Amino acid sequence: MDKRDVFVQIDQMEEQMGTLYSELGRMKQHIKELLEENKRLSLENQQLRKLLKDVDHADAELPLVPITAAQAKEITGEGHDNLARLYHEGFHICNVYYGHLRTEGDCLFCMSFLNK
Ligand SMILES: [Zn+2]
Incomplete structure (x- = not known):
């Protein structure tokens, strides 16, 4: 084989590696989007199941009484717990990147939100 x-x-190999590298980047982005979509769908599923359960229980005709301050606080606490769980599963809960996968470790926006 001559030197040329x-x-x-x-040169050809270099070009192929460049193509592979950008393909890898695209695949990484695609996986990230799939994970985010999966999380969105499973949360939606969870909420729909809860709603369905509530509709089933509505048949029991519960009297409509205003909730007490303690109950309201409990509900708010539950929301906070859900967000904290979501954050620890690796997703943003801040209003800047909500629902996106955290790929860079901790997020200061999320952290300040959690500490409220
Ligand atoms: Zn965030």
């Missing part, structure tokens, strides 16, 4: 052929081959 070797350089031509190396």
Whole structure:
């Protein structure tokens, strides 16, 4: 094989590696989007199931009484717990990137929100 052929081959390999590298980047982005969509759908599913359960229980005709301050606080606490869980599962809960996968570790916006 003559020297020029070797350089031509190396150039071709370099080009192929470049293509592979950008393909890898695209795949990584795609996986990230799939994970985010999966989380969105499972949360939606969870909320719909809860709603369905509530509709079933509505048949029991519960009297409509205003909730007490303690009950309201409990409900708010539950929301906070859900958000904290979501954050620890690796998703943003801040209003800047809500629902997106945290790929860079902790997020200061989320942290300040959690500490409220
Ligand atoms: Zn965040």
